[in-house]
Amino acid sequence: MSLDADILIIGSGAGGATTATVLAEAGLDVLIVEEGAWVEQGSVVPFSLDQMDQQYRSGGVTVALGMPSIAYTEGRCAGGGTEVNSGLYWRPPGELLERWRHDFRIADFDPDDLLSIADEVETAINVRTVPGPHSAPSEVLRSGAAALGWQHSEVPRWMTYPHGDDATKGERQSMTRTYLPRAMKAGARLVTGRRIDRLVIDGGRATEAIASLPDGSTERITFRHVFVCGGAIQSPALLQRSGVKGHIGRTLAVHPTVKLAARFADELNVPDDVPVHQVKEFAPHLSFGGSASNPGLVALSLLDQWPTFRRAVTDWPRMSVYYAAITSQGRGRVMSVPRMKDPIVTYRLTHADRELLRSGLARLALLMLEAGAEEVFPSFRGAPSVKNRRDVATMQHAFSATKATVMTVHLCSTVPMGEVAERCGADSFGRVHGYRNIHVNDASLLPTAPGVNPQASVMAFAIRNARHFVATGGSRA
Ligand SMILES: Cc1cc2nc3c(=O)[nH]c(=O)nc-3n(C[C@H](O)[C@H](O)[C@H](O)COP(=O)(O)OP(=O)(O)OC[C@H]3O[C@@H](n4cnc5c(N)ncnc54)[C@H](O)[C@@H]3O)c2cc1C
The missing domain is CATH 3.30.410 (Cholesterol Oxidase; domain 2)
Incomplete structure (x- = not known):
């Protein structure tokens, strides 16, 4: 089997769903591929074993080895971590954004612009206190x-x-309730239950993605640009499996x-x-x-x-x-x-x-x-x-x-964004250094762990970067 799209987005969580919305609403041909299933909210009890089984990677049991080892959890379903998380919203602190801009030399980055994107996000996902x-x-x-x-x-x-x-x-206003329906209304296609195993790369360009299906069959997906939005563990892992070189996966930061x-x-x-x-x-x-x-x-x-x-x-x-x-x-x-x-x-x-x-x-x-x-x-x-x-x-x-x-439960910074060659895996807008059409647009890009719950930062940066891609005619490159 094969699929084709102008833009392939891998992962439908906080980064992937917002990227898809911006690009589809700009009229681009967008295909989102998600490894997990679409699970309607309310169909599983929050924090139950059933939820762990259906919506978490490896049943929620994953570990970063060390002294001590650190247990971590990742969502794996349409909407990614946004479907299972606590929904606690913190804007990225302004002084932290300044520090990121300076220390990682993020170009064309105005923290105030990012905070005004945060305003939009707050309306879109209905951020509020309890009634x-x-x-x-x-x-x-x-x-x-x-x-x-x-x-x-x-x-x-x-x-x-x-x-x-x-x-x-x-009721959590997760990605399956907000940005994913918006992206699909604008024409984006979402296929679930497919894992992208690797990208095929030729001369600094990714040409296709190889996906595996639960029945063991494989599928080839061709595209002009790919946005890797699998989260801070899976995105660097996929890039490494694909032979992408650079500052990828070396600086995982957590809370x-x-x-x-x-x-x-x-x-x-x-x-x-x-x-x-x-x-x-x-x-x-x-x-x-x-x-x-x-x-x-x-x-x-x-x-x-x-x-x-x-x-x-x-x-x-x-x-x-x-x-x-x-x-x-x-x-x-x-x-x-x-x-x-x-x-x-x-x-x-x-x-x-x-x-x-x-x-x-x-x-x-x-x-x-x-x-x-x-x-x-x-x-x-x-x-x-x-x-x-x-x-x-x-x-x-x-x-x-x-x-x-x-x-x-907060995983970040495995492909930090910016222009400092020895620290950054992606450029100031998430394009992987050294590759023309491979972009990362998820928690991997946050230069360090933000010190507050990270989803708002992930979403705001993803929207900024996707808008830049549209504004600069990235899809024609
Ligand atoms: C239990 C829990 C509680 C949390 N609580 C909060 C909170 O209260 N507030 C807050 O701000 N943040 C919270 N977070 C963190 C927040 O959910 C994440 O920061 C955010 O979801 C990260 O977005 P992302 O796009 O990087 O990845 P994700 O949202 O994890 O999305 C990645 C998606 O990509 C898919 N994927 C990965 N690899 C592939 C592949 N190879 N092929 C196809 N699909 C793939 C995954 O299945 C997943 O659905 C919590 C997280 C968890 C797990």
């Missing part, structure tokens, strides 16, 4: 931070609330998190939603927020110290899980290996990262006590439970990052 009272797990973050005098706020989300005031019954579960006197657990408050007193280095906390995930958070913490699991209705996230100075790598379907991913936390995780978990435990927690269960092997301030110090002393379950 009614906050959920009890969210209130824990608010009241604990307020008691300590720490800076905190409700983070708006891309949600609608068709069921009235209930803050936990929002590592450590967790704890806290038990309160009254029931507060919300199994299918996350808190909307974040604590930014120590930002951009350290932030606190709330995690998904269904009974299985509460049990998972107790697993590191199961012999002594298992007694708490039956109290799950009175428990909720929280995280401390850091902006890491460490870096990771994505490496494709011949004849292996998935890349090997590694990540190295620095000494400063480990210390920040230690102090982060201790401060988070303190916040929980201030919010009224009866007992706090940190997620690391050998952890003592925490019932008072003295226990916080004991816990902080006992902590070691190598004994902790460290996780991340």
Whole structure:
């Protein structure tokens, strides 16, 4: 079988869906190829095993090797990570954009222009605060931070609330609800269930893509330009499998998190939603927020110290899980290996990262006590439970990052954009250095991890770059 398009877009997540919309609305012939399936929102329970199976890569179980290894998750479905994520919206901070512009020499880049694209995105995906009272797990973050005098706020989300005031019954305005229908209305074609294995490259140009289907057959897709939007792990892996040389996959940046579960006197657990408050007193280095906390995930958070913490699991209705996230100075790598379907991913936390995780978990435990927690269960092997301030110090002393379950859902920076040859895999608008028609337009381009939830940054840059492609007649090149 074969397919043909002017523009091939690989991946339909935050980067791919927005790229497709801009290009299709400009009248270009766009084909989006997505490895995962189209799964209607509401057809699977959020954070359930069913969702892991249908909408996550490898059932949500993937790991970056290191000391400690870091568990990470990627969406794999139409809409990518936007279908499964928490929907918490942060604009990229202005001073960070300035730093990226300067340090990576991003040409023709005006941070104010990017922020005005963020304005458009906010309207398109309906970014808003919750309509009614906050959920009890969210209130824990608010009241604990307020008691300590720490800076905190409700983070708006891309949600609608068709069921009235209930803050936990929002409908996520993910890519299958917003940009993908818009792209298709403008003529873009979307095919799902096909994985692009590699690009065929001849003389600095990609000429076709080889896709594999679930039945084992292959398909060839020809195009004039390709936008690789598979996310910060899959995009560099695909480029490496295709023999693309350059600064590809060497600078993975993430926001590592450590967790704890806290038990309160009254029931507060919300199994299918996350808190909307974040604590930014120590930002951009350290932030606190709330995690998904269904009974299985509460049990998972107790697993590191199961012999002594298992007694708490039956109290799950009175428990909720929280995280401390850091902006890491460490870096990771994505490496494709011949004849292996998935890349090997590694990540190295620095000494400063480990210390920040230690102090982060201790401060988070303190916040929980201030919010009224009866007992706090940190997620690391050998952890003592925490019932008072003295226990916080004991816990902080006992902590070691190598004994902790460290996780991340924010993956960036594997093909950084800009004009610094020794740091950047793509140019100032995402075209891969040294290749005429291969573009990257997803989280891989962000020069560093942004220190805030990244989806808004991914979308705004993708729209900027796609508009530049249209404005400069890129498709005719
Ligand atoms: C559980 C979770 C919670 C998160 N919470 C938030 C949050 O609250 N706020 C926030 O701002 N961000 C959040 N994020 C991060 C956010 O979702 C990502 O930053 C964003 O989706 C990245 O966009 P992307 O286009 O780079 O990749 P993705 O959105 O991951 O899309 C990539 C798509 O490409 C497809 N693909 C990959 N390789 C191929 C191939 N070879 N062939 C065909 N298709 C391919 C994948 O299947 C996937 O659908 C969260 C992420 C997760 C996983």
